[in-house]
Amino acid sequence: MRNSVLNRIIAAISAIFMPIINIMTAAGITKGFLALFVSLGWIAQDSGTYLICNAIADAFFYFLPVFIAFTAAEQFKCDKFTAVVVAGVLLYPQLTQAFDAAQKINFAGIPVTKATYPSSVLPILMAVGFLHFTERFWKRVIPEIISGFLVPLLSIIVTSMVTLTLFGPMGTWFGDILASGYTYVYDWNPYVSGFFLGGLIQIMVIFGFHWSLVPIVMLNIALYGEDTILPFIGAAAMAQGGAALAVAFRVQDSACKSRILSAVISAVFGVTEPAMFGVNLPLKKPMAAVCAGGAIGGALTGFTGAHAIAFAFPGLPTLPVYFGDGFWGFLGTCVVGFVLGFALTMFMKLDTTPIEK
Structure with a gap:
């Protein structure tokens, strides 16, 4: 109930x-x-x-x-x-x-x-x-x-x-x-906050729980003129793209590879659902790489002091929203998330059959 x-x-x-x-x-x-x-x-x-x-x-x-x-x-x-x-x-x-x-x-x-x-x-x-x-x-x-x-x-x-x-x-x-x-x-501890939020945010997306953060983000912006929740999830979004790119390198079917590369581009542009639901989640293991990349990137974001001055989910087109103190550090943590998602997935033992059918 x-x-x-x-x-x-x-x-x-x-x-x-x-x-x-x-x-x-x-x-x-x-x-x-x-x-x-x-x-x-x-x-x-x-x-x-x-x-x-x-x-x-x-x-x-x-x-x-x-x-x-x-x-x-x-x-x-x-x-x-x-x-x-x-x-x-x-x-x-x-x-x-x-x-x-x-x-x-x-x-x-x-x-x-x-x-x-x-x-x-x-x-x-x-x-x-x-x-x-x-x-x-x-x-x-x-x-x-x-x-x-x-x-x-x-x-x-x-x-x-x-x-x-x-x-x-x-x-x-x-x-x-x-x-x-x-x-x-x-x-109290921005690094721990970033670690947990960055590591869990993509799991929250699966169940739609991430929408519960939107009102808090809007409240932060209305009250303080900035928000720190959105920067925490940037690395996780990029990790989805990195993990999916690693999968693209490992599949043999050209049509499947093309579809995955489209999902990678979508993730880098801030829309992670195609990479998550079409690639990483069906294979399960890449999602672990996504969570790890998001957690580590989120913790590092806590060191940067990055913030968003308006609402926009992290992605290439929305980078200007994060311009200001900590911007370059935020950009670096997004790269870290992408690289970790890619590297960890590349070294995993994967059966890509579920997405190549």
């Missing part, structure tokens, strides 16, 4: 974030390139060019609750556009400015606690979950002839009120605890 609930939660997180991963990655890459251009002196931070480029790079992350509201509404079986309006309420400029200025706000006599909604994840998830029950209630009690406009009207009012007075502060508080908890573990 406990595993069933956990699986359902992870499946829901995956379904909510999967549709926006590509656009999230694109925004992250744009943000990374902008940081790179500023550091090289190609764009001045006080220029109009920077202002517009920063809007292009940051718009997705600022309005992240709107995107999550849309995808979460499908999972929670409620109206998508009503959910988007609720997200819009949370991000309304004057409301955001009042929170930033620590202005005291009351809603019908109820005090509204300050919360940070731009780039947030948890408040809107709770809001859309609550919206499901709100809509269902109003649909039962309101006559069908006037439910078309009255259900969304009352649902928006009630959900917005409950979110601003309860879910917002609660989500912000819980998010702060998650982010602070991870920061505590990282500060």
Whole structure:
């Protein structure tokens, strides 16, 4: 029963974030390139060019609750556009400015606690979950002839009120605890953190558990402007490619070799599923090499102090996201992961029949 609930939660997180991963990655890459251009002196931070480029790079992350509201509404079986309006309420400029200025706000006599909604994840998830029950209630009690406009009207009012007075502060508080908890573990020993996360991340991908890290990554970026979880998994992603490349050297069938080389390229570009599910996992032993390469590379990443300034899974196209302190060390650990995955697999006794059939 406990595993069933956990699986359902992870499946829901995956379904909510999967549709926006590509656009999230694109925004992250744009943000990374902008940081790179500023550091090289190609764009001045006080220029109009920077202002517009920063809007292009940051718009997705600022309005992240709107995107999550849309995808979460499908999972929670409620109206998508009503959910988007609720997200819009949370991000309304004057409301955001009042929170930033620590202005005291009351809603019908109820005090509204300050919360940070731009780039947030948890408040809107709770809001859309609550919206499901709100809509269902109003649909039962309101006559069908006037439910078309009255259900969304009352649902928006009630959900917005409950979110601003309860879910917002609660989500912000819980998010702060998650982010602070991870920061505590990282500060305690970044090398051990990197070793375990780097070694386990590809196993987590098999079961979809890696999606549970996405909200924490987004919280870290929203609170601290950077994240250290993503750099830890870079070596493991490259190790998938290295292990698959070793397998490509050992298979005899040319069509199979070509298919594996395509998976290697995909892994180096940050998409490890073809290499994992099509090559390394069916053969089992290469996955041990992947975990070893990821663990050692992850531990070494802890020494570099590398971080990501936006969300983007590690890969060649997303390298600008990791530009800054520890970047070259991060790049080195990715190479280490790839080489270890390749070398360990090359020296293993392998039966490649399962993937050559």
